[in-house]
Amino acid sequence: MLQSILSGDLPRSRVLSVALIAILIALALGPFLFPGTRAFATLGMICVFIIVVAAYDLMLGYTHIVSFAHTMFFGIGAYGVALGIGHFGSGFGAIFIGILGALLLSAALALLLGLLSLRVKAIFFALVTLAVAFAFLSVVTQMYHITGGEDGLRVRVPRELGPAFRPLDSVTGFDLFGFLGVLFTQPWNLVDGFRDAFFTVRFTGRTLMYYALFLFAGVIFLFLLRLVNSPFGRVLQAIRENEFRAQALGYRTVLYRTAVVILSALLTTFAGALFALFNRYVNPENTLNFELMIFILLMCVLGGMGTLYGAIIGAVVFVVAQNYLQDVLGALSEAVNVGGFVGSLIEPSHWLLWFGLLFVASVYFFPSGIVGQLRIWARRREVQQAVAERQAESSARERLT
Amino acid sequence: MSQANPSVGPWALWRDRLLKLQSDKPHLVLLGLMLFLAFLAMDPATWFVLTISGMAMGTMLFLMASGMTLTFGLMSVLNLAHGAFISLGAFVGAVMLTGALGVYTVSPSLGWNLLAILPALFAAMAVAGVVGWLFEVIVIKPVYGDHLKQILVTVGGSIVLIQLIEVTWGANEIPVPRPGALRGAFVIEDWVPLIGGLVMEKFRMVALLLGLTVYGLMLWVIDRTRLGILVRAGVENREMVEIQGYRIGLLFLGVFIAGSALAGLGGAMWGMYREIITAHMGEELMISVIVIIILGGLGSIRGCFYGALLVGLINLYIGYIEPRLAAVATVGLMVGVLMWRPQGLIPVIKV
Numbered sequence: 001m002l003q004s005i006l007s008g009d010l011p012r013s014r015v016l017s018v019a020l021i022a023i024l025i026a027l028a029l030g031p032f033l034f035p036g037t038r039a040f041a042t043l044g045m046i047c048v049f050i051i052v053v054a055a056y057d058l059m060l061g062y063t064h065i066v067s068f069a070h071t072m073f074f075g076i077g078a079y080g081v082a083l084g085i086g087h088f089g090s091g092f093g094a095i096f097i098g099i100l101g102a103l104l105l106s107a108a109l110a111l112l113l114g115l116l117s118l119r120v121k122a123i124f125f126a127l128v129t130l131a132v133a134f135a136f137l138s139v140v141t142q143m144y145h146i147t148g149g150e151d152g153l154r155v156r157v158p159r160e161l162g163p164a165f166r167p168l169d170s171v172t173g174f175d176l177f178g179f180l181g182v183l184f185t186q187p188w189n190l191v192d193g194f195r196d197a198f199f200t201v202r203f204t205g206r207t208l209m210y211y212a213l214f215l216f217a218g219v220i221f222l223f224l225l226r227l228v229n230s231p232f233g234r235v236l237q238a239i240r241e242n243e244f245r246a247q248a249l250g251y252r253t254v255l256y257r258t259a260v261v262i263l264s265a266l267l268t269t270f271a272g273a274l275f276a277l278f279n280r281y282v283n284p285e286n287t288l289n290f291e292l293m294i295f296i297l298l299m300c301v302l303g304g305m306g307t308l309y310g311a312i313i314g315a316v317v318f319v320v321a322q323n324y325l326q327d328v329l330g331a332l333s334e335a336v337n338v339g340g341f342v343g344s345l346i347e348p349s350h351w352l353l354w355f356g357l358l359f360v361a362s363v364y365f366f367p368s369g370i371v372g373q374l375r376i377w378a379r380r381r382e383v384q385q386a387v388a389e390r391q392a393e394s395s396a397r398e399r400l401t
Numbered sequence: 402m403s404q405a406n407p408s409v410g411p412w413a414l415w416r417d418r419l420l421k422l423q424s425d426k427p428h429l430v431l432l433g434l435m436l437f438l439a440f441l442a443m444d445p446a447t448w449f450v451l452t453i454s455g456m457a458m459g460t461m462l463f464l465m466a467s468g469m470t471l472t473f474g475l476m477s478v479l480n481l482a483h484g485a486f487i488s489l490g491a492f493v494g495a496v497m498l499t500g501a502l503g504v505y506t507v508s509p510s511l512g513w514n515l516l517a518i519l520p521a522l523f524a525a526m527a528v529a530g531v532v533g534w535l536f537e538v539i540v541i542k543p544v545y546g547d548h549l550k551q552i553l554v555t556v557g558g559s560i561v562l563i564q565l566i567e568v569t570w571g572a573n574e575i576p577v578p579r580p581g582a583l584r585g586a587f588v589i590e591d592w593v594p595l596i597g598g599l600v601m602e603k604f605r606m607v608a609l610l611l612g613l614t615v616y617g618l619m620l621w622v623i624d625r626t627r628l629g630i631l632v633r634a635g636v637e638n639r640e641m642v643e644i645q646g647y648r649i650g651l652l653f654l655g656v657f658i659a660g661s662a663l664a665g666l667g668g669a670m671w672g673m674y675r676e677i678i679t680a681h682m683g684e685e686l687m688i689s690v691i692v693i694i695i696l697g698g699l700g701s702i703r704g705c706f707y708g709a710l711l712v713g714l715i716n717l718y719i720g721y722i723e724p725r726l727a728a729v730a731t732v733g734l735m736v737g738v739l740m741w742r743p744q745g746l747i748p749v750i751k752v
Binding site (some may be wrong): 124127298303360363 | 407441479511543544548549550552553554555557558560561564567568570687688691692694695725726727728729731732733735736739740745
């Protein structure tokens with residue numbers, strides 16, 4: 001059962017399995033475990049980025065195509081929905097039209113990029129996509145009468161997905177971190193802490209939207225898992241390892257590469273559309289920025305290229321770090337309280353500095369990312385166990401004879 | 402060819418010549434075509450001003466792009482952190498101009514100005530060069546020969562460098578004073594035919610001169626010196642140079658440092674040109690730099706120069722006709738050239 005859901009690609013590491021189960025539970029019960037709008041937004045962004053990063057990993061990790069135009073497709077999806085709703089009113093039909101239009105545009109652009117990559121070598125492709133994405137960003141910023149320019153667009157979602165819609169009243173949630181905090185800091189107040197941890201969840205249309213997002217993220221992830229473990233995925237990995245050889249074996253690698261670029265673009269466009277519906281506000285900074293592209297790259301590499309589970313781990317680690325590392329650094333700089341250069345190094349606004357260092361170090365020391373490294377360790381332990389067992393066996397046999 | 406087929410008329414001869422020209426000297430054809438089309442689209446006086454300004458912008462971009470193209474050509478290292486060195490140079494230059502040498506900067510006399518400008522440009526080059534040296538040794542050396550890792554590591558390194566710039570000089574925009582003697586513009590006398598009465602910004606002329614000087618120097622080094630021969634040989638066939646007993650690693654390090662220093666110089670000039678700088682300016686300029694090195698053909702100094710001119714010119718021409726399309730036109734130019742000649746205008750290496 002589990003084998004067929006995960007397409008035979010199990011986590012293959014006990015630590016990883018535990019982490020994945022914990023993430024699954026946290027995302028599934030998220031609105032009931034973590035109170036506050038910030039935690040809610042964090043959960044939603046994790047789901048969005050799981051789709052985006054998994055789609056990116058299909059290109060980067062499985063086929064070794066480095067593209068910097070991923071945010072372009074994300075933005076097309078987000079703006080597609082925003083413009084659809086803007087033109088046809090806030091209904092599901094408008095959303096559908098918006099997504100459809102965005103998907104068509106993405107497919108056309110991805111096909112063009114894919115064809116361009118026919119003409120140029122792999123290393124050029126990264127540079128070309130970078131330039132094209134920048135041109136797209138500049139177009140969106142300049143055409144303010146359509147896209148709202150720097151100010152962006154507000155997405156008036158249908159009432160069923162908005163905060164005014166209340167399908168359920170007074171659902172109770174349990175503040176997990178609040179309770180854990182009490183448990184570790186003042187265990188003598190455990191009973192009070194337990195009672196205080198319960199809170200009322202505002203179950204609104206936004207919560208519904210979150211669950212739709214969660215559902216789509218799950219389905220798309222499983223689909224991608226199925227894809228990379230299919231014969232199609234094997235060919236992609238063959239292209240990654242040695243394109244020339246894959247060609248020599250008779251595979252039309254250009255066809256496969258173009259297909260991957262288009263598929264990845266379509267999934268990312270869809271993620272962008274979901275993001276627009278969840279965030280209800282779209283601007284160049286949160287959808288098209290080059291910084292966002294770098295974030296996607298960081299998530300993909302940190303989680304582990306070529307392992308789809310890495311997309312989940314990377315997205316969770318990065319989004320949580322993005323939202324909460326600043327708090328940690330803030331607390332640290334208050335506690336240390338040194339001025340000058342060293343002081344400003346640990347200022348909360350410079351969290352990216354530390355993340356950048358972590359990223360460079362991880363490329364050097366853990367090139368296979370968190371998931372890859374966990375799998376390597378798990379494999380090593382297995383081998384050691386097998387060796388130990390065999391030794392024990394043979395020594396027992398010696399004792400018998 | 403015309404001898405082989407005597408029946409062809411003068412038109413076919415000209416067509417043959419044109420075809421030969423576009424395959425032999427694509428950069429000149431493209432440049433000429435662009436100048437001509439722009440000349441048709443606007444009145445001569447505007448065209449002249451825009452052309453000179455575009456070339457000035459192009460030469461500044463050339464300073465920034467030349468290092469990156471050589472780095473790639475020589476060691477096939479793709480350094481996406483090049484933009485950070487541009488920012489770094491701009492900030493160092495700005496600090497020199499406003500800080501200790503501020504008195505000289507505001508003075509209206511060119512002599513005093515030079516006392517500020519030359520040390521500022523020199524400091525920008527020195528700091529960018531030294532940081533480039535450290536960057537090469539610490540960040541890039543471990544990932545030679547692996548393009549994917551180079552992209553990842555230099556992107557990460559770029560984040561770190563830009564954050565360090567923000568830590569040192571703050572995250573806000575910094576105004577850069579343009580030296581007193583370089584403010585304002587020349588007015589060309591009325592009696593000059595055609596272009597009389599035109600106004601040329603002084604700083605652009607200086608930038609153009611500096612850019613052309615650096616280009617000339619680089620051509621001299623590349624074409625006429627022993628160092629240049631080694632660099633060219635290294636671009637063409639690295640292993641062969643190594644076999645001859647030259648330490649290509651050291652050579653590459655030198656090129657990398659020089660490239661970073663030139664990026665710093667370009668950044669400092671750009672800061673004075675724009676009169677306002679941010680830590681992220683290098684990232685924005687990287688797009689132009691990338692388009693330039695793709696246009697020119699990776700690894701080619703001449704191609705880089707013509708690519709920079711083309712990008713500078715198209716930016717100003719299109720910016721004059723329809724400002725909103727400037728970035729699209731730049732990228733469109735690149736895509737068009739790639740379709741026409743995927744290896745770039747003046748290719749030197751087989752990627």
